[in-house]
Amino acid sequence: MEGQIDILFPEDQQEGTEAVVARWLVKVGDVVAAHDPVVEIETDKVVVEVAAPESGSIAEIRILQDGAVNPGDVLCTLTTSDQSETSSTTPANTTPDSNSDVTSKNSGTRRKQLSPAVKQRVMQFQLDISGIEGSGRNGRITVADVEALIGDLQTQQDQNREAVPATASGASEIIPHDNMRKRIAEHMVTSMMHTAPHVTAVFEADLTAVMQHRRANKEAFANQGTPLTLTAYFVAATTAAIHEVKQVNSRWHDDHLEIFQAMNIGIGTALGDKGLIVPVLHGAEKLDLHGIATGLADLTGRAREGKLAPADVRGGTFTISNHGVSGSLIATPIIINQPQSAILGVGKIEKRIKILEIDGEDVISIRPMCYISLTIDHRVLDGFQTNAFLTKLVGTLENWPA
Numbered sequence: 001m002e003g004q005i006d007i008l009f010p011e012d013q014q015e016g017t018e019a020v021v022a023r024w025l026v027k028v029g030d031v032v033a034a035h036d037p038v039v040e041i042e043t044d045k046v047v048v049e050v051a052a053p054e055s056g057s058i059a060e061i062r063i064l065q066d067g068a069v070n071p072g073d074v075l076c077t078l079t080t081s082d083q084s085e086t087s088s089t090t091p092a093n094t095t096p097d098s099n100s101d102v103t104s105k106n107s108g109t110r111r112k113q114l115s116p117a118v119k120q121r122v123m124q125f126q127l128d129i130s131g132i133e134g135s136g137r138n139g140r141i142t143v144a145d146v147e148a149l150i151g152d153l154q155t156q157q158d159q160n161r162e163a164v165p166a167t168a169s170g171a172s173e174i175i176p177h178d179n180m181r182k183r184i185a186e187h188m189v190t191s192m193m194h195t196a197p198h199v200t201a202v203f204e205a206d207l208t209a210v211m212q213h214r215r216a217n218k219e220a221f222a223n224q225g226t227p228l229t230l231t232a233y234f235v236a237a238t239t240a241a242i243h244e245v246k247q248v249n250s251r252w253h254d255d256h257l258e259i260f261q262a263m264n265i266g267i268g269t270a271l272g273d274k275g276l277i278v279p280v281l282h283g284a285e286k287l288d289l290h291g292i293a294t295g296l297a298d299l300t301g302r303a304r305e306g307k308l309a310p311a312d313v314r315g316g317t318f319t320i321s322n323h324g325v326s327g328s329l330i331a332t333p334i335i336i337n338q339p340q341s342a343i344l345g346v347g348k349i350e351k352r353i354k355i356l357e358i359d360g361e362d363v364i365s366i367r368p369m370c371y372i373s374l375t376i377d378h379r380v381l382d383g384f385q386t387n388a389f390l391t392k393l394v395g396t397l398e399n400w401p402a
Helices: 096-100 116-125 143-160 179-195 208-223 230-244 289-304 383-398
Strands: 003-008 019-024 037-043 047-051 056-061 074-080 198-206 250-252 257-259 265-267 318-321 342-346 350-358 361-377
Touching: 037 074, 116 143, 198 383, 208 230, 208 361, 208 383, 230 265, 230 289, 230 318, 230 342, 230 383, 265 289, 342 383, 361 383
Parallel strands: 265 318, 318 342
Antiparallel strands: 003 074, 019 037, 037 047, 056 074, 198 361, 250 257, 342 361, 350 361
């Protein structure tokens, strides 16, 4: 018996996250199978595929491409029927050959079970997918797998392309903003100009003890499959400092301050020209250094591969921006990741001369140093609390046990 159901943008998407329809993978009249992706929704953090809950045909598309979407909104309607071919994903206006199989350049007659989004990219870029090992369930090739292949090919093309200098006439290249870049820009302007008064304090940290501990334990961590990064130490020191100044781990409301018990630490992760994303290490206060390092390796790795789930970027209560990895000593102000109350900045680590007092004598020593900043929402935190937080954080790093 024929019926009709609505396909919704899931309610579990984070409230306040701006989202738009990035790409429809179907048209009105197309036949889809249960669990086939029908639309891609892009937020300022991730791209989410929304799938058909049952087999049927697309009856109506409610929100057009680039249209804004909120959790619970109806994206489209699906006509279901007992007569629907549940195994078919053939749109009404395409031939079975072009939709059931994708035969790409140099791939022979290899047959793949691909979602409409994957098929669209493979055909658009004429990809050879014969060598791809799918990361999805049962080896299924996902959008992230194909995007990674496209990125690799574009990198190879860039490396092989000879540089062409701009002429005196002012030749230039136009690069349209994608939805993620536009959402990031809007978020930054809102945070800086319209929401929170930003104030930044800067301390200097001597990382001698941390470096010694890392040298002594790096190999043991690696033997367990976990890279011991310096970021792991900064996360551990951050949790110690939040225990000292709990207001840092909070959210401002018009009539109250909400202080979070869980320390869900976001790590700013660069995605090259696409901007950055902030995967969240949930419950960092419960983890030892090994647990932090393992969680960071998983999150940042999946972020750069485009394999983060929506839950991986939700619920952050504090953020660390390790801008020093790209060479900067100090970055100010680092824009607060709303609706959080503060953000930590970690500058480049470099050897500098430091004067130490040993047995009453001043001694010149060369030490691995870096600048550490805390940018605060001045509605929430004052200078005293800011400096207390940084004092604890720096002290934790400088007195790291051997």
